[in-house]
Amino acid sequence: xxxxxxxxRVIFGMAVLSLVAYLVFPFxxxxxxxxxxxxELFSTPARFxxxxxxxxxxxxxxxxxxxxxxVLNSVLVASSVTLVSLAIGALAAFALGRYRFRGRSVVLxxxxxxxxxxxxxxxxxxFQLVNALGLYNRLPALTxxxxxxxxxxxxxxxxxxxxxxxxEIEEAAxxxxxxxxxxxxxxxxxxxxxxMVTTGLLSFIxxxxxxxFALSFMQTPDKRTxxxxxxxxxxxxxxxxxxxxxxMMAASVLVTMPLVLLALVFQRRIIAGLTAGAVxx
Amino acid sequence: xxTTASGAEKQGEVxxxxxxxxxxxxxxxLSPALVVTAFVALYPLCDTLYLSLTNTRLGSEEPxxxxxLSNYAELVHDGFFLDALLLTVFFAVITVMLELALGLGIALxxxxxFKGRSxxxxxxxxxxxxxxxxxTQMWKWMYNDVYGVFNDVLVNRLGLVSEPIAFTADxxxxxxxxxxxxxxxxxxxxxxxxxxxxxxxxxELYEAARVDGATRLQAFTQITLPLLRPxxxxxxxxxxxxALRVFDVFYVMFxxxxxxxxxxxxxxxxxxxxxxxxxxxxxSTAIFLVIAVFIVIYVALFRRREA
Numbered sequence: 167x168x169x170x171x172x173x174x175r176v177i178f179g180m181a182v183l184s185l186v187a188y189l190v191f192p193f194x195x196x197x198x199x200x201x202x203x204x205x206e207l208f209s210t211p212a213r214f215x216x217x218x219x220x221x222x223x224x225x226x227x228x229x230x231x232x233x234x235x236x237v238l239n240s241v242l243v244a245s246s247v248t249l250v251s252l253a254i255g256a257l258a259a260f261a262l263g264r265y266r267f268r269g270r271s272v273v274l275x276x277x278x279x280x281x282x283x284x285x286x287x288x289x290x291x292x293f294q295l296v297n298a299l300g301l302y303n304r305l306p307a308l309t310x311x312x313x314x315x316x317x318x319x320x321x322x323x324x325x326x327x328x329x330x331x332x333x334e335i336e337e338a339a340x341x342x343x344x345x346x347x348x349x350x351x352x353x354x355x356x357x358x359x360x361x362m363v364t365t366g367l368l369s370f371i372x373x374x375x376x377x378x379f380a381l382s383f384m385q386t387p388d389k390r391t392x393x394x395x396x397x398x399x400x401x402x403x404x405x406x407x408x409x410x411x412x413x414m415m416a417a418s419v420l421v422t423m424p425l426v427l428l429a430l431v432f433q434r435r436i437i438a439g440l441t442a443g444a445v446x447x
Numbered sequence: 448x449x450t451t452a453s454g455a456e457k458q459g460e461v462x463x464x465x466x467x468x469x470x471x472x473x474x475x476x477l478s479p480a481l482v483v484t485a486f487v488a489l490y491p492l493c494d495t496l497y498l499s500l501t502n503t504r505l506g507s508e509e510p511x512x513x514x515x516l517s518n519y520a521e522l523v524h525d526g527f528f529l530d531a532l533l534l535t536v537f538f539a540v541i542t543v544m545l546e547l548a549l550g551l552g553i554a555l556x557x558x559x560x561f562k563g564r565s566x567x568x569x570x571x572x573x574x575x576x577x578x579x580x581x582x583t584q585m586w587k588w589m590y591n592d593v594y595g596v597f598n599d600v601l602v603n604r605l606g607l608v609s610e611p612i613a614f615t616a617d618x619x620x621x622x623x624x625x626x627x628x629x630x631x632x633x634x635x636x637x638x639x640x641x642x643x644x645x646x647x648x649x650x651e652l653y654e655a656a657r658v659d660g661a662t663r664l665q666a667f668t669q670i671t672l673p674l675l676r677p678x679x680x681x682x683x684x685x686x687x688x689x690a691l692r693v694f695d696v697f698y699v700m701f702x703x704x705x706x707x708x709x710x711x712x713x714x715x716x717x718x719x720x721x722x723x724x725x726x727x728x729x730x731s732t733a734i735f736l737v738i739a740v741f742i743v744i745y746v747a748l749f750r751r752r753e754a
Contacts, residue, residue: 181556182567189570192631193577195596196585208594211603258480265473267466273477280488282685284692286711287735290498290718290728291491297505314487321480346472375578377695378711382719393580397699411588418581429572433565436572440636441643 193422200224200415207412223416232387233417236395240421243305243391244373247312248366254313255320255365256358260350262321263328264336274325280318285378288314296383307383308391312376316369323368323442327361328354364439367432371425392421498728505722518729527705528730531713532737538622538709539690542629546686547679549630550637555671557638558645571635579632579695586628587700590614615700621707625696632696633689637682644678645671684745691738710734 199207200223202216227233262274292311301307331354339349355362377393384390387398399414429436499518503511522528557567574582589596592613601607614624648671656666694711701707703716714734718727 178556178559178561182561182563185553185556186567186570188631189635190573192582192585192589193573195589199588210594210599212594212596212599254479254483257476261473261476265469265476267470267473270473273481276484280484282688283488284688284711284734284738286692286694286714287731288488288491288495289714290724290731291494292487293505293718294494294498294503294724295487295491311487313483317480317483346476350476371576375580377578377580377698378715381698382715393578393695396578396581396584399584411591411594414584415588418585422577422581425576425578426573429576430569433569433572437568437639437643441640 193426196415196418196422200412200419202412204412223410223412224420226410226413227417227420230413232390232398233395235388236390236392237421239305239389240374240392243308243312244370246309247316247373248369250309251313251316251320251369252362252366255317255324256355256362257350258321259324259328259358260354262325264331264354277318277321277325280314281322283314283318285314289378289382292379293382302383303385303389305384305389308373308376308379311379311383312373315376316372319372320365320369323365323439324358324361326442327358331357360435361439363432364435367428367436368439371428374425396421495728495731498724499726499732501725503724503728505724511725514725518726519733521726522729522733527708528710528713528733530706531708531710532733534622534707535691535693535709535711536737538626538629538693539687542626542633542690543683543686545626545630546634546637547682549634550641550682551675551679553634553638554641554645557642568639571639573635574632575635577632579628580699582632583628583696583699586624586631587615590624592616618706621701625700625707628696628700629690629693633686637686640682640685641675641678644675648674680745680749684742687741687745688738691741692734710737 198214198216201219201221202213203218203220203222206213206216206218262270262277292314296302296307296311299307299310301310335353335357336349339353344352374391375393376391380391380394384394387395390398396414396417399410399417500513500515501511502514502518553571557564577585592598592611595611595614597614598611602609602611612620614620652670652674653666656670661669692711693709694715697707697709697712698715708716710730711734714727714730717723717730721727
């Protein structure tokens with residue numbers, strides 16, 4: 167009996183360990199590769215650990231003006247789209263979460279179906295819209311179009327948050343003579359703060375990770391976002407000897423590290439947000 | 448008597464006015480979101496439909512003409528489109544099945560209490576947080592035919608194959624290479640979703656089943672699976688729709704290789720690289736229709752089971 171529980175524990179432990187290895191290996195391998203010299207990267211058989219760790223690839227990447235531009239662009243686009251969708255989304259969520267009115271369920275259906283919306287289905291029309299507004303190859307084009315996927319999600323999750331606020335709080339505020347706007351800014355916004363952190367993080371990550379719109383609406387190297395820029399490390403050449411894999415891995419680590427850290431620090435909130443967005447539907 | 452009646456009437460009138468006023472306030476709060484939604488989603492959606500009925504070309508001298516359904520007629524005979532359609536549906540079916548199976552396994556594993564469980568849950572977010580474009584590059588490096596770690600292990604350490612495999616270039620392994628990246632990236636999401644569903648199942652049910660002498664397998668098929676169905680369904684829908692619009696993995700891994708185009712990469716190619724907005728919009732609309740077909744199938748299956 168004891169031997170059996172022991173064996174079961176060992177199998178369980180091995181399953182968990184292999185799961186973790188599976189999850190983190192590709193990132194870990196990129197990390198290890200980014201510290202290897204070119205001689206070590208391009209040697210067979212491969213070495214699992216860098217014998218002469220070097221920061222050479224990081225120096226190259228950080229001296230690359232296009233790459234730094236891309237990081238800055240991504241920060242600008244992701245933060246602006248997050249702020250805009252939080253502002254607009256919180257207002258909408260207040261209406262949907264605290265008011266009962268005709269048309270409410272229709273609006274909720276539209277919001278929900280938009281979270282499943284294929285971006286490619288509006289690419290052609292958005293391409294024309296962006297051109298008509300004179301935003302082609304300009305960052306606001308991305309801030310505007312990324313709202314397609316950040317806004318519905320933000321509204322959906324925040325509505326859930328605001329619905330859960332007890333009615334007594336709202337009644338007490340009205341007793342004290344608060345206007346709807348005061349109720350929103352003074353009472354509901356602070357109560358929804360945890361939800362805003364969660365949806366803000368998810369919006370930021372979604373915008374940071376976007377590729378299709380960036381690829382379609384941005385053109386010159388100084389306007390690229392990180393996902394677009396990471397492609398240019400291999401786009402120019404096709405031969406394995408010429409692809410600067412070390413630099414590409416260093417760049418990958420640099421653009422990924424902030425997100426991985428954010429995800430680890432806020433893991434509870436992110437998991438709650440990810441599953442709330444879906445389970446309720 | 449009459450005074451009380453009119454009083455009640457007045458009362459009703461007042462609540463009616465109040466309700467209308469509340470509705471007006473609600474719409475005022477909603478309006479910015481409605482304007483933005485109309486501008487970046489609803490109008491573009493209608494516009495895409497309209498454009499697909501024209502021969503609009505970006506930068507073309509002559510004004511666009513209405514051409515009816517001729518773009519769609521062309522679509523049906525477009526070999527590249529049909530190949531992309533087939534590849535995309537095939538990819539979606541394979542990845543969604545793998546992700547649900549693997550995700551369920553991981554969720555069951557993590558449903559047990561053990562030391563370090565929250566660390567494992569945190570590790571689940573690593574693949575999810577990495578941009579797909581970036582993780583595809585990371586995998587391409589692992590897939591590399593000369594210096595990649597996979598070939599190193601297969602050829603030099605295990606000796607399972609004599610010649611290195613060009614995973615991303617060889618037509619026989621290309622699709623599998625893309626599937627693995629997608630499965631790695633999105634299984635954590637499925638697992639977290641199913642784990643949330645598992646944790647909603649009352650433990651007492653399992654206790655009762657054990658008292659009744661049910662085996663673990665019976666408890667799984669009689670309790671876990673039926674109660675997990677809503678979460679499984681949500682995961683199935685989310686993942687299928689996501690897989691049908693797959694773009695990043697294929698674009699980064701294969702570029703414009705003709706045999707590895709998905710619906711989304713093909714639409715992007717025609718819209719942006721060729722600037723054929725009319726035909727590209729028809730491809731976009733087709734993607735929308737394919738997704739709609741899947742939704743209808745799922746709803747029908749779900750309804751029937753429910754009844």
